[in-house]
Amino acid sequence: MIKYDDREIDQILWSAIEHSDSAADFAAYLRHKPEGAAHIDDAKKRFHVLADGKFDNTTAFVSGIDKIRLKADAGSATAMFHMGKFSANGTGVAMDRKQAEQWYLKAVAAGELRACCNLGLMYLAGEGVAQDKSRGFELLKSASDTGEPLATAHIGVMKITGDDCEADPKLGLQILESAFADGHDHAGIQLAEVFCSGEFVEKDIDRGFEWFEKAAARDPSYLATLGHHLVTGAKGKFDPERGVAMLEKAISDRYKYAALWLGRLYEEGIGIHRSLPKARQWYETGVDLDVTGCMIALGILNLKSVGESRNTSRSKSFFEEAWRLGDSRAAATLGEMYRKGDGVLEDDAIAIDWYRKGAHAGDPESIFYYGWMNEAGKGTNKNPKEAERWYRVGAESGNTVAQVRLGRLYLRGEGIPRNGTEGVRWLMAAVDSGSTEAMMSLGTTFQHGIGVIKNPDEGFRWFMRAAEAGSADGESMVAELLYRGDGVELNQEEAARWCMKAAERGQAFAQGMMGFLYTTGAGVPQNDDEAFKWSQMSALQEDNGGQWMLAECYLWGRGTSKDAAKAREWLVKSAKAGYFRSQRRLAEIYYYGLDVERNYPEAGRWASLAADQGDAEAQTIVGEMFVFGNGVEPDPAAGAKWLLAAADQGNSKAQGLLGVMHAEGVGVKRDWIHALKWLKKAAENSDERALDFLKENGVDFQPGQGTNGKRRISPDEPVAKNPNFDVTLIAGEWLTRTDDPEMDVATVFNSDGTFQAEGKCEGLDTWHYSGRWQVEGDKLLWDVLESDMPFPFDGDMDDSVLSISTTEMIAKDADGKLTTYRRKLSAGDQRPHEPVEKIVRLVSRNGDKAGA
Numbered sequence: 001m002i003k004y005d006d007r008e009i010d011q012i013l014w015s016a017i018e019h020s021d022s023a024a025d026f027a028a029y030l031r032h033k034p035e036g037a038a039h040i041d042d043a044k045k046r047f048h049v050l051a052d053g054k055f056d057n058t059t060a061f062v063s064g065i066d067k068i069r070l071k072a073d074a075g076s077a078t079a080m081f082h083m084g085k086f087s088a089n090g091t092g093v094a095m096d097r098k099q100a101e102q103w104y105l106k107a108v109a110a111g112e113l114r115a116c117c118n119l120g121l122m123y124l125a126g127e128g129v130a131q132d133k134s135r136g137f138e139l140l141k142s143a144s145d146t147g148e149p150l151a152t153a154h155i156g157v158m159k160i161t162g163d164d165c166e167a168d169p170k171l172g173l174q175i176l177e178s179a180f181a182d183g184h185d186h187a188g189i190q191l192a193e194v195f196c197s198g199e200f201v202e203k204d205i206d207r208g209f210e211w212f213e214k215a216a217a218r219d220p221s222y223l224a225t226l227g228h229h230l231v232t233g234a235k236g237k238f239d240p241e242r243g244v245a246m247l248e249k250a251i252s253d254r255y256k257y258a259a260l261w262l263g264r265l266y267e268e269g270i271g272i273h274r275s276l277p278k279a280r281q282w283y284e285t286g287v288d289l290d291v292t293g294c295m296i297a298l299g300i301l302n303l304k305s306v307g308e309s310r311n312t313s314r315s316k317s318f319f320e321e322a323w324r325l326g327d328s329r330a331a332a333t334l335g336e337m338y339r340k341g342d343g344v345l346e347d348d349a350i351a352i353d354w355y356r357k358g359a360h361a362g363d364p365e366s367i368f369y370y371g372w373m374n375e376a377g378k379g380t381n382k383n384p385k386e387a388e389r390w391y392r393v394g395a396e397s398g399n400t401v402a403q404v405r406l407g408r409l410y411l412r413g414e415g416i417p418r419n420g421t422e423g424v425r426w427l428m429a430a431v432d433s434g435s436t437e438a439m440m441s442l443g444t445t446f447q448h449g450i451g452v453i454k455n456p457d458e459g460f461r462w463f464m465r466a467a468e469a470g471s472a473d474g475e476s477m478v479a480e481l482l483y484r485g486d487g488v489e490l491n492q493e494e495a496a497r498w499c500m501k502a503a504e505r506g507q508a509f510a511q512g513m514m515g516f517l518y519t520t521g522a523g524v525p526q527n528d529d530e531a532f533k534w535s536q537m538s539a540l541q542e543d544n545g546g547q548w549m550l551a552e553c554y555l556w557g558r559g560t561s562k563d564a565a566k567a568r569e570w571l572v573k574s575a576k577a578g579y580f581r582s583q584r585r586l587a588e589i590y591y592y593g594l595d596v597e598r599n600y601p602e603a604g605r606w607a608s609l610a611a612d613q614g615d616a617e618a619q620t621i622v623g624e625m626f627v628f629g630n631g632v633e634p635d636p637a638a639g640a641k642w643l644l645a646a647a648d649q650g651n652s653k654a655q656g657l658l659g660v661m662h663a664e665g666v667g668v669k670r671d672w673i674h675a676l677k678w679l680k681k682a683a684e685n686s687d688e689r690a691l692d693f694l695k696e697n698g699v700d701f702q703p704g705q706g707t708n709g710k711r712r713i714s715p716d717e718p719v720a721k722n723p724n725f726d727v728t729l730i731a732g733e734w735l736t737r738t739d740d741p742e743m744d745v746a747t748v749f750n751s752d753g754t755f756q757a758e759g760k761c762e763g764l765d766t767w768h769y770s771g772r773w774q775v776e777g778d779k780l781l782w783d784v785l786e787s788d789m790p791f792p793f794d795g796d797m798d799d800s801v802l803s804i805s806t807t808e809m810i811a812k813d814a815d816g817k818l819t820t821y822r823r824k825l826s827a828g829d830q831r832p833h834e835p836v837e838k839i840v841r842l843v844s845r846n847g848d849k850a851g852a
Contacts, residue, residue: 022050087103195208205236263282332358338351348379411451424451427442443460456486473502544577568589571586620657623640623641731749733748
């Protein structure tokens, strides 16, 4: 097997950073890791000693790169390769794949086989360079032909799978065997995997295990791999006793990490009988061998334990020792201890400091949590830009949780520029990895239009995809949307089916929803016993909706004996968590005295909380309390505001009361138009008080039918029953404006006795009405036949005309209110304005005729 001599490169870099006071210099050395690097342990120790200090300063490491660049410029192929590697990985310099390509090309020309491998893989993947699979394959083949076994193994796998080249499994197997013969031990494992999977060649478990045995004979790590497969049966052969023996032999052959594997197998009971004492024993063995993974595993096992086995201070010591020995994963476990207060005092500031250390050391979990704590402002001020930076680091390394968080951050645009395209792109990247959380996030994104155009249909499609992928949250969301008909056709039976799937898997929200469905008989047969069962299961999981449903069962005796005290107990628990339905129900209980003495202050307390969340029923209670002074100082104006909020949501009780208040001028300006608008809406919802009020005020209103107006004017009758009246005095377009209420109306009187009108009123849309008009004595009669006005006509719109001229008409309605009509003149209308003294009186107050 080819050996590469990087000793000079290694010494240049170490000499540059040896006395540095920046952890970032040592992190860069560990990341670059020249072949046969002689200072790895020292670099780990220095990194962890300096982890509390500078992280962003790699000045010393860069000075080493500068010296290597001089050697590359002088023709050193090894130096050229390392310059390409620096640029490709962004170690000590800005990541620049094009620059890496140029250095690798120079190294290839100088005969550096590793450059052939790296550049070939870059071309195959198109990573920062134009994808060129043919050229990539040729570079790998060139290195393989020159004796580079790693390249040979790549070529072999490509030939077997047909990825990026013409498939030839038989040739691929031969190439892998050649690589193994040339000293590339991992090729034996690759051959074993190919035969055991049977995906590209005929499945042959025995032949596969022959290759596992051959690789195991060369390397104790592969002996441990074989032992693990035999214990778990993962590759088709199950022999736990022999597998455990192999793992133990691997430890004795100095593959100390097998102790961690054995410990986990015993802790989880995979393939062998679960035994925490044996797990602890093997972890302790690993700790004695300085296996940092065993230190972390034993520390976590201690935290999970109860009684004397739980030793949190020892756990903390294990984590700190693992960190000191260079295991960056320990930072995340220490961060979690302080974040949750598990065995130590909860302290977000210390937690985020550990996550910071781990993130800079490259630990994926620390990277995510450091971003999350910056986003949430835990242990530090909120810093969305810093969160974006670290989420991106995690996302680009393939961490699906970081991809989801980064996507959401871009979609919300809180503290950073909103970017819907980037947000969706990162969520889609997580979906490609099978993340149902990303599917759910895409569903929410499109359902509510967060950073994208709102599209409920697309939102439902993503929720359904999550549900079909096995997400209980997806199943319950699909159920909820099917029940509401949101983004999909309403289907209560399908809603119940999906809801039951999630409920049976223990999803608390779905269990509460099943309680609701069984209570109402929506999509399932009504069944109080089932309603109680599912509501109780949900409530015991602390789901606020389930607690509300369980309270309803106790309140009304559904599926259990009636128990108002227990109902209130569950309602209070849910209401304190902010659940508006429970807050509203408590308000109703105390406001109306349902199985408890009336208590207006308590009712007001809970109603206010629910009303602030937009609940119409609670807003109505708050409104009533202010209007009638129930438990508070009377304030009809404040009450009217709350009633309006509820009325706008369709609450018929609020609509009716608001209508009466407008009719009587209580808390609002007296305004019969608005009064009728709200009374009509309430009456349409069969509000009895609104119907009674309308009847008491002479309005014959039937829900669904409108006002029963009577037609009084026949088309056969003359427009003016006064033969001396000149109809042309009224014919034409007239404009009126009133201040109480503020209203503008344009009315066109036609000489054939018909009229059309268009009105505008503050707070209402433009409305229209039409019908017939007639003059009888001093009366201007109105017969409204069609109307889209927000209030019904009761037939008493007739006016007494006091005076009329060619430009102005003054009329008085039944309430004695005067209205001035002003004629609208077109630009070409030359009709002169008559002086006031020549106003024509139709009929004097004593009934005498007036002359023209």
